Amino acid sequence: MSLEHFKNRNIGTQHYATIDVGHAPVGAMQTFMQVVKRSLKGELFVGLWVTLREMINALFKGDMATVKYPFEKLPISPRYRAIHDMLRLLESGSYRCIGCGLCEKICISNCISMDTRYDENQRKEVSEYTINFGRCIFCGYCAEVCPELAIVHGPRYENASEQRAGFSLFEDMLTPIDTLNLQQEYDGFGAISPNADDTIKKTPLAY
Amino acid sequence: METTLTETLPQMIHEVRAAGVIIKAVIIMAVISAIAGFGTYIERKVLAFMQRRLGPMHVGPYGLLQIAADGIKLFTKEDIVPQNANKFIFMLAPVITAATAFIALSAVPVFPDFVVPEFVPVIGGVFVPSIASDINVGVLFVLGMMAAGLYGPLLAGMSQANKWGIIGSARTAIQFLSYEVVTGLSILAPIMLVGSLSFVDFNNAQSGGITSWLVWQQPVAFVLFLIAGFAETNRTPFDLLEHEAEVVSGYATEYSGLRWGMFFIGEYANMITVAIIASVVFLGGYDANCTLGWLFIILKIAFFFFLMLWVRASWPHVRPDQLMWLCWKVLMPIGVINILITAIVMMI
Numbered sequence: 001m002s003l004e005h006f007k008n009r010n011i012g013t014q015h016y017a018t019i020d021v022g023h024a025p026v027g028a029m030q031t032f033m034q035v036v037k038r039s040l041k042g043e044l045f046v047g048l049w050v051t052l053r054e055m056i057n058a059l060f061k062g063d064m065a066t067v068k069y070p071f072e073k074l075p076i077s078p079r080y081r082a083i084h085d086m087l088r089l090l091e092s093g094s095y096r097c098i099g100c101g102l103c104e105k106i107c108i109s110n111c112i113s114m115d116t117r118y119d120e121n122q123r124k125e126v127s128e129y130t131i132n133f134g135r136c137i138f139c140g141y142c143a144e145v146c147p148e149l150a151i152v153h154g155p156r157y158e159n160a161s162e163q164r165a166g167f168s169l170f171e172d173m174l175t176p177i178d179t180l181n182l183q184q185e186y187d188g189f190g191a192i193s194p195n196a197d198d199t200i201k202k203t204p205l206a207y
Numbered sequence: 208m209e210t211t212l213t214e215t216l217p218q219m220i221h222e223v224r225a226a227g228v229i230i231k232a233v234i235i236m237a238v239i240s241a242i243a244g245f246g247t248y249i250e251r252k253v254l255a256f257m258q259r260r261l262g263p264m265h266v267g268p269y270g271l272l273q274i275a276a277d278g279i280k281l282f283t284k285e286d287i288v289p290q291n292a293n294k295f296i297f298m299l300a301p302v303i304t305a306a307t308a309f310i311a312l313s314a315v316p317v318f319p320d321f322v323v324p325e326f327v328p329v330i331g332g333v334f335v336p337s338i339a340s341d342i343n344v345g346v347l348f349v350l351g352m353m354a355a356g357l358y359g360p361l362l363a364g365m366s367q368a369n370k371w372g373i374i375g376s377a378r379t380a381i382q383f384l385s386y387e388v389v390t391g392l393s394i395l396a397p398i399m400l401v402g403s404l405s406f407v408d409f410n411n412a413q414s415g416g417i418t419s420w421l422v423w424q425q426p427v428a429f430v431l432f433l434i435a436g437f438a439e440t441n442r443t444p445f446d447l448l449e450h451e452a453e454v455v456s457g458y459a460t461e462y463s464g465l466r467w468g469m470f471f472i473g474e475y476a477n478m479i480t481v482a483i484i485a486s487v488v489f490l491g492g493y494d495a496n497c498t499l500g501w502l503f504i505i506l507k508i509a510f511f512f513f514l515m516l517w518v519r520a521s522w523p524h525v526r527p528d529q530l531m532w533l534c535w536k537v538l539m540p541i542g543v544i545n546i547l548i549t550a551i552v553m554m555i
């Protein structure tokens with residue numbers, strides 16, 4: 001079927017085939033016969049078997065859907081835009097941010113504010129860097145525009161708080177130097193979830 | 208002298224005194240209330256498993272103490288009587304449901320006979336019967352009491368000055384009128400076969416192993432009684448009285464706290480009663496000759512209880528008009544035909 005078939009919205013010109021769904025019973029006798037047919041066909045027991053099968057699968061085959069949330073957490077997709085992380089260079093340990101100011105410029109809710117200066121090597125560094133998470137709309141432009149992959153969206157999504165304004169400093173978001181070996185590289189916006197192999201299913205076409 | 212002693216001894220032991228009946232009543236009250244509370248836990252767990260959830264897990268081991276938490280919540284909630292409600296009837300209605308449910312249990316065999324050990328003070332040596340009162344019209348009494356229990360939802364819905372409550376009580380009336388006929392007709396055929404209305408006679412008539420169970424002779428009556436039992440206990444295919452998606456909570460809309468809890472205990476006690484009746488009348492009851500008879504009847508009752516939860520997890524419920532159509536136009540004719548065939552076979 002070509003694209004033109006899909007683009008044709010004129011009703012009546014396509015060759016649709018109707019599915020045979022039977023007809024509604026007419027009159028008392030047909031209604032009664034439908035009830036008898038449905039009662040004797042065992043459809044009710046099929047329903048009972050479905051729930052029992054699910055129970056057996058859940059209890060004995062570990063097919064339980066519940067995640068005990070505060071104690072267990074599902075891995076979060078790289079596409080999810082949570083609280084930002086500031087990454088370091090793995091080789092030297094110095095932070096990746098070059099103080100270009102693009103993230104501050106592109107931020108559409110004006111929640112990033114930064115100040116820069118030259119250090120002793122005439123290399124630019126950030127002296128002040130805050131993100132106001134009360135204003136941030138987590139659009140992800142800052143992470144997208146960053147030329148150094150310095151600011152990315154991390155996995156911390158539990159950001160409920162008691163007050164509206166919540167400022168994060170550069171050091172709060174920066175990977176601690178002692179856990180540098182655990183720093184996760186950002187997979188990119190198109191990346192799949194880390195548990196995609198477990199959750200992927202065949203499209204259930206055959207019902 | 209020896210022979211007279213041995214002859215009179217069983218008579219002495221099996222004499223039912225008032226003290227034994229009172230002990231039995233207290234035991235039924237305590238145990239069935241506890242089982243009703245435990246039933247809510249089982250129901251939540253089974254429904255959860257059938258939907259691949261865990262159910263209550265955090266209060267106590269595997270959520271077992273959830274019952275205690277729910278009980279504390281029910282007991283300490285404020286007792287609210289709505290402004291325009293008929294206060295007396297509103298406060299009385301839950302008592303009717305709970306009381307009739309327990310009165311119905313007084314005429315069904317619940318636990319085996321036993322004698323209180325001698326070392327227990329005051330009540331030592333008292334014989335406690337398996338049935339609080341083994342009246343000779345036991346089946347009739349139990350069905351009548353369970354039917355009278357429907358006055359609870361009926362009066363509750365009408366007294367609370369709430370439109371959902373009115374709809375709930377109207378549905379109570381039509382459901383009551385519909386299934387009660389089927390209950391009576393379905394259990395009439397086994398009564399004709401056994402020739403007695405006493406549950407003990409039913410039990411003794413089926414004491415010859417699985418092949419002597421009445422369900423093999425009366426499969427149609429068994430299915431009819433199960434369907435009517437689901438309607439009698441307001442379980443899911445016929446839970447029209449308080450279906451949340453349609454009538455908020457039906458007759459229980461304005462109830463909270465302990466009064467709502469009494470409705471709840473009444474409903475679960477009724478479930479247990481229907482399970483006991485089905486086990487004793489159709490599935491052989493407790494086999495008095497077998498040492499494990501008490502275990503078998505508990506398993507049978509547990510199966511029927513599980514069946515009610517299972518059906519609730521599986522099937523959608525019917526509309527009120529479908530319930531009436533089903534009861535009057537399908538089940539009642541089948542019940543009458545079943546009785547006719549049973550009578551003809553018995554005469555031949």
